Amino acid sequence: MDMRIRPYEPSDIHVVVDLINRCLTRDPMTSETFQRKVLLDPNFDTRGALVALVGEKLVGFALGIVRTYPNEDSAPDFDRSWITLIAVDEPYRRQGIGTALVRELESYFRARECKLTLISPYAPNYFIPGVDVNSYPEALAFFKAMGYEEVYRPLAMDANLVHLITPDWVREKEAALKGKVIFEPYRPELLLSLLQWAKAEFPGDWQRFIRDAVTRITTGEFRPDNVWIAHENGKVVGYCQHDNACRFGPFGVSASERGRGIGAILLFRCLHSMRAKGLHNAWFMWTDDKVAKLYAEAGFIESRRFAVLRKSLQSE
Structure with a gap:
């Protein structure tokens, strides 16, 4: 298979957004959201935005973030990195494309002197706080096979306010x-x-x-x-x-x-x-099981469960 990886280019936007929508079916994306949360992120770097092509067909995308600028007055975390998006078209899965994208991102993270990578609690522009364990079980298995370990499992909740x-x-x-x-x-x-x-x-x-x-x-x-x-x-x-x-x-x-x-x-x-x-409804994307008990008093119920993952970049 003639597969190559290159950095994201401006003309990729609509193809990448369509790919994300085909692959991440629980997390639909618009061009406007992609611009706002990816391209306009102050830490965006095309070295961490990778596309995979088979021939001239774009079949994969992965987004990795390393901080260039601090997040307000949070404790410095310039030695951390985050993978916030990854998508490979269904017909091209299990052929090493996702693995190649992640390895390329990890090489970029190491070049930026990062010691740890996380999936995917990146502030301010995470999409979901980890891998949705019910919607994307194959992604969870994929990352674990690549040496990522679970940190904890936050949840999203929704409530009917009627x-x-x-x-x-x-x-x-x-x-x-x-x-x-x-x-x-x-x-x-x-x-x-x-x-x-x-x-x-x-x-x-x-x-x-x-x-x-x-x-x-x-x-x-x-x-x-x-x-x-x-x-x-x-x-x-x-x-x-x-x-x-x-x-x-x-x-x-x-x-x-x-x-x-x-x-x-x-x-x-x-x-x-x-x-x-x-x-008529209220929702949020991230809490833990302890605080969820208070939310349950207001009618919130669990709607999604995520696995936050991490991997040391110093172990290889």
């Missing part, structure tokens, strides 16, 4: 906090405190989410109650947000304030805001 009701226990928590913790939609007086809180409690990508949401509030795309804030004595202790496409989150509470019911109250306030806007 019959959303705040449980009595959440109302009791809210009553107990009355006069102490204030829960309210975004207002500009809280912005700097919110950003400082996110920097202290959740360094990294959350500040970008907040800036983006507040920018959309200022332009009228979002309403103030797309963002909910909990504060006590002038100090932010928690926040959550949703977008206009039913996506819930991020969502978090100060580590020192957990166990008081603040998170549950924020969760239901935000979900009721979504329902009031006519949104």
Whole structure:
């Protein structure tokens, strides 16, 4: 078989997007999404965007990321790399094309002095947080055969909001906090405190989410109650947000304030805001089994399960 690998070229975009849609059937892609999450990513490098061709036919694509620029104020992770997309056309599978793409990416990662590669929790532009174990079991087996090991299995959840009701226990928590913790939609007086809180409690990508949401509030795309804030004595202790496409989150509470019911109250306030806007469903892509128990109280059920994988690049 006459197969060769080369870097992505601008004229590949529509062929690559079509390939992804044929292969990753649970994760449809548009040209606009590809531009936004791949080509416009500040860390995009064509050395990590590879296509496989048989003759002149493009039959495979793989995307690997190495940071050139830090992710906000996250701990430095320039020695890490991520594989966020891989697709090989069905008639060309099990012929070594996927293996060749991954090996080429690993060589690129080593050339960039990376010590570890992950699949695929890359912030800010991951597509799914790992391999979907139910939708793509062959991909999971493929990566394990290439020496990747499971780190853990996060889950995605979805909820029907049509019959959303705040449980009595959440109302009791809210009553107990009355006069102490204030829960309210975004207002500009809280912005700097919110950003400082996110920097202290959740360094990294959350500040970008907040800036983006507040920018959309200022332009009228979002309403103030797309963002909910909990504060006590002038100090932010928690926040959550949703977008206009039913996506819930991020969502978090100060580590020192957990166990008081603040998170549950924020969760239901935000979900009721979504329902009031006519949104019938809510979803998010990534949580763990412990936090999933709280989400279940609001009607969320597991919709997908992922395997986050890693491989040392120093072992070969």
